Amino acid sequence: MLFPWPDFLRVTLQCSAQALLIVITVNGLVGAILAFVGAVQLNKFGAGIYVADLVGIAVVREMAAVMTAIVMAGRTGASFAAELATMQSNEEVDALKVMGMQIGSWLVLPRLLALTLVQPLLYVFGCAAGLAGGLAVATGMMNLSRTAYLDRSALVLIPSHFVLGSIKSVCFGLLIGLTGCWQGLQAARTAAGVGEATTRAVVTSIVWVIVLDAVFALCANALGV
Amino acid sequence: METPSPLPLPSACHDLANLDPAIADHAPGGATALAPAVLEVRNLALRFGSHLVQEQVSFQVAARSIFAVIGMSGCGKSTLLRSLIGLLCPSAGQVLFAGVDYWAGTPAQRNQLRKGCGMLFQSAALWSSMTIAENINLPLRQLTALNPQQRQARIAEVLHWVGMDSCADVAPADLSGGMKKRAALARALAAAPPLLLLDEPSAGLDPINARRLDALILDIRDRTGAAVILVSHELPSLLAIANDGIFFDAESKRPIAHGSPRDMLAQSDNPTVHAFMRREILAASADHPAQVAATP
Ligand SMILES: Nc1ncnc2c1ncn2[C@@H]1O[C@H](COP(=O)(O)OP(=O)(O)O)[C@@H](O)[C@H]1O
Numbered sequence: 001m002l003f004p005w006p007d008f009l010r011v012t013l014q015c016s017a018q019a020l021l022i023v024i025t026v027n028g029l030v031g032a033i034l035a036f037v038g039a040v041q042l043n044k045f046g047a048g049i050y051v052a053d054l055v056g057i058a059v060v061r062e063m064a065a066v067m068t069a070i071v072m073a074g075r076t077g078a079s080f081a082a083e084l085a086t087m088q089s090n091e092e093v094d095a096l097k098v099m100g101m102q103i104g105s106w107l108v109l110p111r112l113l114a115l116t117l118v119q120p121l122l123y124v125f126g127c128a129a130g131l132a133g134g135l136a137v138a139t140g141m142m143n144l145s146r147t148a149y150l151d152r153s154a155l156v157l158i159p160s161h162f163v164l165g166s167i168k169s170v171c172f173g174l175l176i177g178l179t180g181c182w183q184g185l186q187a188a189r190t191a192a193g194v195g196e197a198t199t200r201a202v203v204t205s206i207v208w209v210i211v212l213d214a215v216f217a218l219c220a221n222a223l224g225v
Numbered sequence: 226m227e228t229p230s231p232l233p234l235p236s237a238c239h240d241l242a243n244l245d246p247a248i249a250d251h252a253p254g255g256a257t258a259l260a261p262a263v264l265e266v267r268n269l270a271l272r273f274g275s276h277l278v279q280e281q282v283s284f285q286v287a288a289r290s291i292f293a294v295i296g297m298s299g300c301g302k303s304t305l306l307r308s309l310i311g312l313l314c315p316s317a318g319q320v321l322f323a324g325v326d327y328w329a330g331t332p333a334q335r336n337q338l339r340k341g342c343g344m345l346f347q348s349a350a351l352w353s354s355m356t357i358a359e360n361i362n363l364p365l366r367q368l369t370a371l372n373p374q375q376r377q378a379r380i381a382e383v384l385h386w387v388g389m390d391s392c393a394d395v396a397p398a399d400l401s402g403g404m405k406k407r408a409a410l411a412r413a414l415a416a417a418p419p420l421l422l423l424d425e426p427s428a429g430l431d432p433i434n435a436r437r438l439d440a441l442i443l444d445i446r447d448r449t450g451a452a453v454i455l456v457s458h459e460l461p462s463l464l465a466i467a468n469d470g471i472f473f474d475a476e477s478k479r480p481i482a483h484g485s486p487r488d489m490l491a492q493s494d495n496p497t498v499h500a501f502m503r504r505e506i507l508a509a510s511a512d513h514p515a516q517v518a519a520t521p
């Protein structure tokens with residue numbers, strides 16, 4: 001079976017290094033916003049140190065995976081859909097089929113593989129950025145030392161949070177990749193069809209990421225994770 | 226960037242069948258007089274939903290023949306080619322490759338039959354993320370047992386045939402329409418398929434290279450023994466090279482003439498066929514006065 005290594009490398013680069021800056025920015029800001037909201041409320045009760053709990057758990061369990069997925073749905077999922085829809089309308093997909101090439105292994109697999117491999121790595125960067133954003137705002141706004149904040153974070157951030165977040169990010173990567181490719185290959189063979197496929201890929205992915213996240217929350221709760 | 230180098234004349238072509246056993250395997254070679262029709266179409270009907278494109282389409286493509294599909298724009302020529310290579314399921318009728326019913330087979334059997342077809346799409350359909358050489362390399366990797374050196378040699382050879390030696394490392398987006406067509410032709414014939422389907426190959430070519438392309442098609446047919454199904458509006462080239470054909474009528478949505486384009490021009494009493502042929506002849510006479518004078 002032939003595998004398109006150049007395509008795979010191009011897509012991997014496109015959804016890793018080239019996406020890193022925006023993933024870090026978005027997650028850093030989300031961490032900062034969480035810390036800001038938490039600090040204002042918790043300080044009223046003299047419980048400012050618990051901002052570390054709030055930011056740490058929210059970022060690692062939920063926000064880093066979800067925000068990264070939303071960024072990647074808008075970036076990479078959309079580009080998968082647009083690329084495949086354009087190939088479809090140019091008859092490039094037909095030209096592959098005539099030769100007996102498997103569309104699944106030649107067009108879909110490299111994209112799916114790249115995104116699913118890269119998504120957990122981006123999640124790790126997203127976590128780091130979110131925690132750093134929280135740290136900056138919490139220590140800047142409140143009379144809280146960096147050491148105290150970090151100690152508190154280390155205490156609450158048990159490995160199961162990271163495991164849950166990583167599993168989610170792999171699932172989100174698969175979901176976004178499949179949706180993007182599917183919508184691209186289903187597109188009408190017109191310029192408008194390419195636009196519609198892109199829109200549908202982004203909207204469907206984001207909705208399903210949030211639905212899947214809710215399912216994960218319910219399951220994790222039931223399992224006591 | 227259009228046509229920096231003219232198409233080489235047929236004498237410049239190398240012997241396709243001698244290149245490698247893996248390729249020669251494909252090609253039926255010389256003595257095929259008793260072979261069954263490479264392709265037979267029986268009572269085919271083509272539709273998009275409720276929209277009828279053509280019906281009652283029946284014809285045979287003999288080995289080594291050049292079969293013309295003629296008709297006005299939008300009459301269903303490209304749709305016919307798509308149904309022959311399995312991209313569009315006909316709503317009725319049969320497509321038989323050397324006697325084997327395509328649509329009655331399993332997906333694996335269909336895949337096998339499809340590999341025997343080299344298709345030049347109307348839109349060229351070059352893979353835009355690859356260079357021209359990579360575009361030609363992929364079917365060679367997929368369909369032949371050639372090693373990398375042999376594939377490189379074959380790529381250079383087919384590019385030379387279509388007069389695009391210098392374009393191996395160019396991206397399809399950087400080529401003009403006519404050059405894309407020629408590159409796509411090189412890709413279609415690279416693996417030496419027994420059946421070549423060419424959807425308006427000379428559209429976008431200047432008259433001189435269009436004539437050379439005719440010679441090239443004949444030469445490829447002679448060397449590989451491939452049958453060629455040719456969709457074309459270029460009446461001079463149809464008259465010069467096609468020895469059989471079918472004429473689709475857009476009004477009645479069925480074929481109204483069969484046989485070689487020469488016979489259609491000389492003998493068809495159908496007014497549409499006659500008007501089409503005469504009009505094309507008149508339009509073409511400016512480009513090809515000698516050719517027109519030579520036609521009956
Ligand atoms: N994907 C499609 N969906 C619906 N109708 C189509 C499609 N492709 C082609 N058609 C229609 O089928 C008819 C034949 O088209 P085509 O085979 O491209 O004509 P041509 O003879 O010019 O190659 C046209 O009327 C066209 O509108």
Ligand SMILES: [Mg+2]
Binds near residue numbers: 302303304347424
């Ligand atoms: Mg057409």
